[in-house]
Amino acid sequence: MVIDSDILSEFRAESNGLLKELKEIVSRLETETGRFPEKLLTEYAQKIDRIMGAAKTIGVLDPDHIGLKSIGTLAELCKSIGYKAATKRQPALMPFFAAFLSDTIEVIESLVKNLDDTEASRIIASEFSSILQGRLAWLKSKVEA
Numbered sequence: 001m002v003i004d005s006d007i008l009s010e011f012r013a014e015s016n017g018l019l020k021e022l023k024e025i026v027s028r029l030e031t032e033t034g035r036f037p038e039k040l041l042t043e044y045a046q047k048i049d050r051i052m053g054a055a056k057t058i059g060v061l062d063p064d065h066i067g068l069k070s071i072g073t074l075a076e077l078c079k080s081i082g083y084k085a086a087t088k089r090q091p092a093l094m095p096f097f098a099a100f101l102s103d104t105i106e107v108i109e110s111l112v113k114n115l116d117d118t119e120a121s122r123i124i125a126s127e128f129s130s131i132l133q134g135r136l137a138w139l140k141s142k143v144e145a
Contacts, residue, residue: 003061008115011054015071015112018047022105029098037094038086044101045082048075051108067111067121077136078104084143093142100135107132 025044029037052075059068078101085097107128114120 041086
């Protein structure tokens with residue numbers, strides 16, 4: 001099934017705005033010194049949750065849409081990591097949080113940009129999304145331990 005172009009356009013616009021805000025949060029995470037940045041991690045989780053929810057909701061219209069599926073999966077992992085990291089407070093993992101969350105933004109940006117291009121989405125998902133998903137799963141296991 002083809003998803004209405006207006007729906008994809010609205011999703012793209014909303015996601016791009018949120019991704020810009022997420023970049024600012026990650027930038028602050030990278031430069032944060034002193035106390036543990038639980039508020040920034042929680043803010044990241046809340047914003048990525050909005051992208052996840054929209055991707056999964058729109059994905060119901062086309063369950064085989066690789067771009068939306070990948071966005072939903074990556075965003076879900078980041079949401080979980082953000083909330084867990086904020087409560088677990090593991091400063092030694094901060095470089096990983098900042099790096100992996102930043103990488104996720106880049107991959108999601110590429111997927112959002114190519115929502116109308118099935119082949120490009122498939123390439124992004126297979127070459128970048130799966131590797132990043134493995135890294136995020138590893139990081140999630142560290143904050144859940």
